[in-house]
Amino acid sequence: MKIVSLKIFIVLILFSLSSYLKAQGCCTAGSNTFGGLERGIAKTGSVNLGLSYIQNSLKTTFSENEEIADPLNREASVSSFTFDLEIGLTDRVSLLIVGGYVVKNRETSVRSNVNNDVEKITFKGKGISDLTLLAKYEVLTPSILSNFGIAVGGGIKLPLGSFTQENNGSRLAIDLQPGTGSTDALLWGNLYQGFNHLNFSLIANTLYRYAGFNSDNYRFGDELIFSLNGEYYFTEYLTLALSGRGRFADEDFWGGRFLPSTGGTYYDILPSLTYWQQDFSLKFFYQAPIYRNVKGIQLTTSSIIGVEILFNISSIN
Numbered sequence: 390m391k392i393v394s395l396k397i398f399i400v401l402i403l404f405s406l407s408s409y410l411k412a413q414g415c416c417t418a419g420s421n422t423f424g425g426l427e428r429g430i431a432k433t434g435s436v437n438l439g440l441s442y443i444q445n446s447l448k449t450t451f452s453e454n455e456e457i458a459d460p461l462n463r464e465a466s467v468s469s470f471t472f473d474l475e476i477g478l479t480d481r482v483s484l485l486i487v488g489g490y491v492v493k494n495r496e497t498s499v500r501s502n503v504n505n506d507v508e509k510i511t512f513k514g515k516g517i518s519d520l521t522l523l524a525k526y527e528v529l530t531p532s533i534l535s536n537f538g539i540a541v542g543g544g545i546k547l548p549l550g551s552f553t554q555e556n557n558g559s560r561l562a563i564d565l566q567p568g569t570g571s572t573d574a575l576l577w578g579n580l581y582q583g584f585n586h587l588n589f590s591l592i593a594n595t596l597y598r599y600a601g602f603n604s605d606n607y608r609f610g611d612e613l614i615f616s617l618n619g620e621y622y623f624t625e626y627l628t629l630a631l632s633g634r635g636r637f638a639d640e641d642f643w644g645g646r647f648l649p650s651t652g653g654t655y656y657d658i659l660p661s662l663t664y665w666q667q668d669f670s671l672k673f674f675y676q677a678p679i680y681r682n683v684k685g686i687q688l689t690t691s692s693i694i695g696v697e698i699l700f701n702i703s704s705i706n
Contacts, residue, residue: 421521422614422634423674424473424697425485427594429540429579430525431477434703439473441697449691454682462498463688467491469518481530485542487521488549493565512556516567520549523577536583536590546573552603563607570603588622610639610652616659626666632659634676640684653683657690672697 523544550568
């Protein structure tokens with residue numbers, strides 16, 4: 390009876406802490422910049438439909454730039470099922486819509502003081518994620534004379550996903566919620582340089598998110614995500630790529646103060662393999678960390694695996 394009471398007490402304490410602390414540097418892996426957010430524009434009358442699955446594993450804890458044993462014995466995962474729909478409105482303008490469904494899990498191991506047994510307590514949030522709308526404009530179009538292209542864009546992230554989910558009567562921490570509850574402004578850029586004689590191209594991509602407040606007056610930190618991707622066209626239907634990615638995030642703000650264990654600098658490397666056909670492509674990718682420098686103590690991404698299938702419809706008429 391004492392053991393059962395102790396376990397119930399521990400669970401209640403953890404629920405209370407997760408609700409009060411709001412952010413714990415766990416499942417907030419940053420904005421999704423895969424898929425249509427890393428591609429140039431869709432041309433007039435064409436439609437790109439992308440479907441992807443991304444599994445994010447968070448098992449590594451850092452204090453600033455030093456890897457440490459997690460003091461809360463946490464492990465987490467984020468599974469994202471994402472769609473992106475891009476419509477070419479003119480030769481230079483397209484509209485991108487990104488949404489999906491997310492499942493977030495965090496597991497904490499607690500050792501009993503009574504019999505030294507380890508109890509694993511799991512917190513889960515799942516549901517429809519926020520919706521992104523982005524308008525793209527192609528400033529320079531690659532041509533026979535020049536293989537250089539520039540596209541820019543802007544948009545918003547709408548609070549479609551819930552940020553008030555509960556577990557056993559207590560609200561889940563904000564990092565476990567499927568949505569943020571805030572409307573954010575987005576700026577986007579894409580640069581392309583092709584080297585046809587080498588069957589190679591370089592693509593630089595950036596996304597800046599200016600966060601708004603939700604109805605709880607919670608504000609996620611602004612973030613900048615940058616990637617540089619080199620693609621080698623091994624055959625006409627197979628592309629090998631290697632990407633370096635950087636994420637720079639400010640601290641979250643709530644209750645009149647910046648919150649600990651939020652924000653930082655994160656660098657990753659991402660190899661990928663893409664199989665092409667005339668009207669669709671299939672991409673597999675893996676992301677691994679190469680550098681972390683975080684605020685406070687944070688559970689961070691240890692690996693990401695993903696698969697994306699992209700359908701190209703040449704005309705919507």
